[in-house]
Each structure stands twice: as C-alpha cells, then as structure tokens.
Amino acid sequence: MSALLTLPQAQALVLARAHARAAEPVSVGAAAGRVTAEPARALVDLPPFPSSAMDGFAVRAADLPGTLPVVERIAAGRPARRALAPGEAMAISTGGVVPEGADSIIPIEYVVQHDNAIEAREAVRPGAHVRPRGGDVAAGDVVVEAGVRLGPVQLGALAAAGVAEVACARRPRVAILATGSELARSGDELAPGQIYESNGLMLAAALATVGADIDALPVVADDESAHRKALERGLAADVLVTSGGVSVGPHDLVRAIEAELGVEEVFWRVAIKPGKPVSFGVRGETLVFGLPGNPVSALVGCELFVKPALRALQGQPEPLPRFESGVLATPLQRNDARDEFVRARSRLDRNGVVLEPLSGQESHMIARAAAADALVHVPRGDGELAAGARVAWIRLDGA
Ligand code: AMP
Numbered sequence: 001m002s003a004l005l006t007l008p009q010a011q012a013l014v015l016a017r018a019h020a021r022a023a024e025p026v027s028v029g030a031a032a033g034r035v036t037a038e039p040a041r042a043l044v045d046l047p048p049f050p051s052s053a054m055d056g057f058a059v060r061a062a063d064l065p066g067t068l069p070v071v072e073r074i075a076a077g078r079p080a081r082r083a084l085a086p087g088e089a090m091a092i093s094t095g096g097v098v099p100e101g102a103d104s105i106i107p108i109e110y111v112v113q114h115d116n117a118i119e120a121r122e123a124v125r126p127g128a129h130v131r132p133r134g135g136d137v138a139a140g141d142v143v144v145e146a147g148v149r150l151g152p153v154q155l156g157a158l159a160a161a162g163v164a165e166v167a168c169a170r171r172p173r174v175a176i177l178a179t180g181s182e183l184a185r186s187g188d189e190l191a192p193g194q195i196y197e198s199n200g201l202m203l204a205a206a207l208a209t210v211g212a213d214i215d216a217l218p219v220v221a222d223d224e225s226a227h228r229k230a231l232e233r234g235l236a237a238d239v240l241v242t243s244g245g246v247s248v249g250p251h252d253l254v255r256a257i258e259a260e261l262g263v264e265e266v267f268w269r270v271a272i273k274p275g276k277p278v279s280f281g282v283r284g285e286t287l288v289f290g291l292p293g294n295p296v297s298a299l300v301g302c303e304l305f306v307k308p309a310l311r312a313l314q315g316q317p318e319p320l321p322r323f324e325s326g327v328l329a330t331p332l333q334r335n336d337a338r339d340e341f342v343r344a345r346s347r348l349d350r351n352g353v354v355l356e357p358l359s360g361q362e363s364h365m366i367a368r369a370a371a372a373d374a375l376v377h378v379p380r381g382d383g384e385l386a387a388g389a390r391v392a393w394i395r396l397d398g399a
C-alpha cells in the first residue's frame with residue numbers, strides 16, 4: 001500500500017485550492033464575524049478635534065498658578081463660542097472641544113472654585129489632559145488590515161473612525177450533507193438500529209464560527225439516487241461537506257457518486273487518527289470535503305481541513321489551526337503510523353497550560369468528547385510522550 005499523505009501535505013493540497021473569493025461592501029453594524037477584504041481606513045481624524053481628557057478647566061499653562069475668571073462652560077458636543085484669551089479659564093467636560101487659545105486642562109480636583117473664578121495653586125504642564133486631534137488615528141490611515149475577522153474591538157474602532165461600510169469577503173456558502181440510512185432526526189423516536197444524527201448539527205455550528213453561510217441539506221439514506229440528487233444540490237455551494245460514506249464498505253457511496261458528478265478527487269485518506277478516511281476534491285470552484293461518519297473523526301477533519309479552507313476562502317492570511325503550547329498531565333502512547341489528535345481538558349497551573357487527556361478516545365465517543373476543550377497533537381512515532389512532555393494543542397471552543 002502506498003504511504004498515506006501526511007497532515008501537512010494534505011493541508012497544503014487544500015489550501016492550494018482555497019483562494020480568497022470576491023468581496024462585498026458590508027455595513028459596520030452587520031459586519032461582526034466578517035473578514036476584511038481590503039485595509040479599512042479612517043475617514044476622520046480621531047479624536048476629530050483636540051478634546052479634554054478630564055472634567056476641569058481649559059487654561060493657558062503660562063497663566064498658572066493664579067486665579068482666573070471662568071468665561072464660558074463647554075459641554076461635550078458643544079464647542080465654545082470664542083477663543084480663550086490670556087488670563088481666562090473655561091469650564092470643560094470630558095470629551096469637550098478644547099478651545100482655541102487654551103493649551104492645557106486643569107482637572108476640577110486641583111482648583112478651588114469661587115463664584116465665577118478658579119484658583120489654581122499649582123502649575124500645569126502645557127498639553128496636560130488634552131487629547132490631540134488625530135492622536136488615535138489620522139484620516140486615511142489604516143484602522144484594520146485586510147484579512148482580519150472583525151470582532152467587537154475592530155468594529156468599535158471602525159465606527160469611531162467614521163467607517164460606515166467595510167469591504168468584506170463574501171461569506172462562503174457551505175452545504176452540509178449527512179449520509180447514512182441509520183440516522184434519525186433529533187427529537188424523533190429511535191427505531192431499531194437507528195442512532196441520532198449529530199454530525200450535521202455539529203459541523204453547522206463549527207463552521208458558523210468561521211463565517212460560513214450554512215445550507216443544511218436533509219439527511220440522505222445510503223441509496224445511490226438519493227445521494228446523486230443531494231450531492232448535485234450540494235455542489236452548487238462554494239463548499240460541500242459530507243459526513244459518512246467515505247470508508248471502504250459497500251454502503252459507502254459518497255466518493256463514487258461525486259466522481260460520477262464530475263468531482264476531481266485530490267486526496268483520500270490522510271495519516272491522522274481519528275479521521276483517516278477523509279476525502280477532498282474539487283468541481284470547478286467548489287471545494288468538496290468528505291468527512292468520515294464517526295463523530296469525533298468528523299470533528300477532527302473539520303478542524304484540520306474544513307475550517308482552514310473557509311478561513312482561506314475569506315482571505316485570512318494564517319488559515320491553519322492555531323496551535324498553543326502546553327504540557328501533558330498523563331503519558332500518551334504514540335502511534336507509529338499516524339499523527340493522533342487526543343481530546344483533553346486544559347487547566348492552568350503555575351507553569352502554564354496542563355492538558356488532561358480524557359478517557360474514551362474512540363472515534364465514536366462524541367459524548368466523552370463533550371468534556372474536552374482541547375485537541376492535543378501527538379506526532380506519530382515510537383514509544384510514549386511522558387507526563388510533563390510539551391505538546392501542541394488546538395482550542396476546541398473558538399473559531
Ligand atoms: P460511515 O463513515 O458512514 O461508515 O459511519 C461511521 C460511523 O459513524 C457509523 O457508526 C455511523 O453510524 C456513524 N455516523 C455516520 N454519520 C453520522 C452522523 N451524521 N451522526 C452521527 N453518527 C454518524
């Protein structure tokens with residue numbers, strides 16, 4: 001038997017076919033979770049005017065210490081009617097426009113207030129508590145680079161910089177098709193021999209975190225014409241993800257029928273555990289992933305191949321899973337032929353992240369996997385990784 005593809009080889013084959021797709025304008029109010037297609041630039045200086053960082057009095061530093069008449073009161077949103085003249089003070093709120101002529105703010109706590117005057121016993125540093133115009137960002141400067149998934153901070157920054165609409169990668173349409181005659185819908189009564197369908201739901205939730213626009217197709221039985229119809233429909237999407245039916249059994253129809261429908265297979269089977277029978281192909285611009293039916297295998301295939309492809313389709317510059325570093329709490333046996341991904345629970349101790357492998361690592365044990373927040377990478381090789389060994393792991397709860 002020819003050697004299986006390694007994980008990096010297979011991932012490279014996927015990414016070589018997952019190019020950034022077209023962009024579209026998106027209003028900032030609807031852009032959470034979207035990925036920028038171009039650098040987004042500030043439309044205004046931020047702050048747009050010199051503004052006060054404190055509640056206090058706008059003054060000329062040169063006039064202090066001393067007693068100054070308060071000639072105007074400036075609220076946020078309402079600039080002074082005139083410039084500050086030498087020897088004057090204007091009351092000002094945080095965020096108020098520092099008037100022409102003033103160079104500093106003296107905070108309210110540092111003055112003694114008389115009827116219409118303030119007495120300041122100490123000097124102020126010129127520029128104290130004044131936020132200069134454009135001190136955060138200048139109009140025309142980049143606020144968010146291209147290829148960034150927009151979270152709350154980026155959205156706040158764009159809105160503050162006057163950006164109302166941002167060019168984002170179109171969300172990839174992802175058709176998800178679970179195959180298997182044994183699959184019952186959640187909520188239905190199980191007939192003899194049935195199990196509940198779980199992969200479709202799990203994959204939809206996982207892929208939504210990386211911006212997929214999901215089309216969940218109805219489950220299909222292991223029947224050729226049902227497969228043909230459903231796969232043809234799924235191939236209209238940007239990405240088709242199937243679960244089940246990619247092994248070597250007589251009811252494993254997915255790859256054969258995809259081939260009939262014009263899918264060119266790029267690979268089938270990768271040296272990973274679980275998830276070895278994963279397949280990947282293309283038809284035109286559509287990327288086609290065949291994940292194995294065992295739920296943990298489907299999960300691992302989704303993390304290692306499908307999520308990276310979706311990130312790449314949206315132009316994210318580092319689409320592969322982000323590995324973090326931790327140490328094992330208990331030893332793990334290595335597999336001499338395949339890289340293994342072990343479900344574990346992470347915790348923090350004084351030295352950083354410790355990973356506790358869960359009991360029950362078989363690929364059908366999705367209920368056990370529910371307690372995990374980490375997939376630990378155990379590179380193939382001989383012997384074991386000892387307790388305390390440093391390992392790379394993928395966080396399971398994030399995007
Ligand atoms: P398969 O890859 O089709 O041979 O399926 C492997 C195992 O995964 C079998 O035990 C199936 O019953 C199970 N399985 C397949 N698809 C699903 C699914 N969508 N949800 C839960 N289990 C599944």
Ligand code: MG
Nearest residue numbers: 180244245293
């Ligand atoms: Mg099956």
